[in-house]
Amino acid sequence: MSITKDALLRFNLTDVEVIKKSRKYQGFFALDEYQLRHKLYAGGYSKVLTREVFERGDAVALLPYDPITDSIVLIEQFRLGALRSKTGPWQLELIAGMFSENEVALDVAIREAKEEANLDVEPKKVIKVMDYLSSSGGMSECIHLYCACVDSEHISGVHGLETEGEDILVHVVTRQDAEKLLAEGKIANAATIIALQWLALNLDKLKASWK
Numbered sequence: 001m002s003i004t005k006d007a008l009l010r011f012n013l014t015d016v017e018v019i020k021k022s023r024k025y026q027g028f029f030a031l032d033e034y035q036l037r038h039k040l041y042a043g044g045y046s047k048v049l050t051r052e053v054f055e056r057g058d059a060v061a062l063l064p065y066d067p068i069t070d071s072i073v074l075i076e077q078f079r080l081g082a083l084r085s086k087t088g089p090w091q092l093e094l095i096a097g098m099f100s101e102n103e104v105a106l107d108v109a110i111r112e113a114k115e116e117a118n119l120d121v122e123p124k125k126v127i128k129v130m131d132y133l134s135s136s137g138g139m140s141e142c143i144h145l146y147c148a149c150v151d152s153e154h155i156s157g158v159h160g161l162e163t164e165g166e167d168i169l170v171h172v173v174t175r176q177d178a179e180k181l182l183a184e185g186k187i188a189n190a191a192t193i194i195a196l197q198w199l200a201l202n203l204d205k206l207k208a209s210w211k
Helices: 105-117 175-183 189-207
Strands: 018-028 030-038 048-055 058-066 073-077 091-094 095-098 126-133 142-149 169-174
Touching: 018 142, 058 105, 058 189, 073 105, 073 175, 073 189, 091 189, 095 105, 105 126, 105 169, 126 189, 142 189, 169 175, 175 189
Parallel strands: 058 142
Antiparallel strands: 018 030, 030 048, 058 073, 058 095, 073 091, 073 169, 126 142
16 A cells, blocks of 8 residues: 555644744753644644743764774763663763754764764765654754764773863774664663664665775
């Protein structure tokens, strides 16, 4: 059974009426309250809904991959949001960072690679993986995900900006070991899970493009 175009994503931004938006909290992050209504599949509009949205800005995540050694650069750092998770608050992750509207996502990825792992990344050796919404039920954040071809031979140590309270330990692991960590549930960060699964699906094509 084929799916017709009209059956998917029937509505768009014009089918939402924002009646009121107010900022309820502003700190390092922000919380906005919306009063809105939207079109219904059965016809007409919904009642006026009150919903809160967590505003933290957009972010970039970078998967550094060394095709020569078949290795991946991962970072380890403390994450308060993981305090009650089974894996604990120290998480294995991709290099990542938030950015403002006037910044270019690729530039942010390259900058964060240097700050968090002392890794020099060439723009021509970076490819876009995808953009995705990390939790659109209540948060506006969009993740811009990239993969970079790197030389991981001398990558190690503790990095990060002291002014931002960063304490980042760098790891270089084989792709097979990264996949094992993923299978064992020791990687719980969404961007890292998505990137590793993407790499597994696109490995041959990726290596061919970087020859």
